[in-house]
Amino acid sequence: MFGLFKNRNVDIKNRNNKIVLAYGALENGLKVVENHWSVGNHKQGNEYLELIFEAALQNFLADPQECPEVVRQAQFEGLKILIAFLQRHGKQGHLNKLIKKIPQCVKSFEPVQLQYLMHAINVTMESLQSTQGIFEHRLVYYICQRCGKLNLISTAPCVHCGFAATTERTYRRALLLSSQILQTPILLELASGLQMGHHTTPHKSIDEVWTYGNIDQVARERTQSSDDSLKLLLQFSINSAESFAGVPNLSIKCSKCERSQNIATHDPVQHCLSCNNQIPTPYFRRLKATLNEALDVITYYADHREDVAYANFISVFVLIMDYALRRDKAPTRAQGRDLIDRFIFISPLSYYSEHLEVRIEDDHAVGFLLPNCSLSEDIREMFERHVMTLNCLFEMLTSKELQT
């Protein structure tokens, strides 16, 4: 008997075990709180909730990055349960406390977990239920309302331009411009309109690119039922607005003449455009540039589809790119494989209003001119470069440089 207690104490001292234990005890603990309340013991119930809440803050928000997967999962699930409980009982004060703490963990949680967490807080929109049949994919991505690039997280600054929604109006727009509400073809059309318009002076705004009525009115209608959760999410966004680390560095400097140039994604050995000096490009930096370029090519030129497989493909692409650019984390070989398999699944993918298509054969992208193709030589050449970009991406995603 004594031995058992001793072991238990040793275990409890272990931080990881403490986290798992806190998670294991959470649901029963919250039931006890509810039982107290239901029989009028408000004081005891409240006191007990304070204990549970403090333990949750300590355990579920502690450094998840250094923890093994199972512990991180316990933290994440624990937070989800706690948030649902606090919402059910209208514990706004506790939720606000959580909101202040969670942004400190934004970088250490996996983006996909964070995404779920946001949704747990969000209890998102009725539109989620009404569109669930169409949008079966789990990952949600967002179009930056300033630069049009695809992002995984709506409450963090855009990884490409640093835009963060800090007003109710811009946050409603952020929610609207997501794969949770809009269909993939519309989103990608808006994305390419904004991205191309970002190179003009002055930049094209979302108001100019959006052609579906008054955008703020639509945003308000589509996000109406999330008024409470919207305040929470907006607070996240405001808190993290300062955390932009600068535009991703997708250029490289010549060691001889010190000029910078864009990373040439097609060639592992590139030469300085000024002095012809050979510039070695580290593998991961070239992968980042290639991911970015390949997604641009798909966003601008592919004929976008409404089916779930296509939406999932885009989501996973955004996930991998967001990891790489926001967290400097290369995809694993399994993630690379998964993206290629999704590409195979949606292939052939047509381009330029069904004039051209890309098929995947033996993990290799092959471009075809369709019988009705009447495109100019210039566009055909550009298309060949696009196919090269995709092949370059596939090659890098199956490279031995990636971790298993």
Ligand SMILES: [Zn+2]
């Ligand atoms: Zn942006």
Ligand SMILES: [Zn+2]
């Ligand atoms: Zn040079």
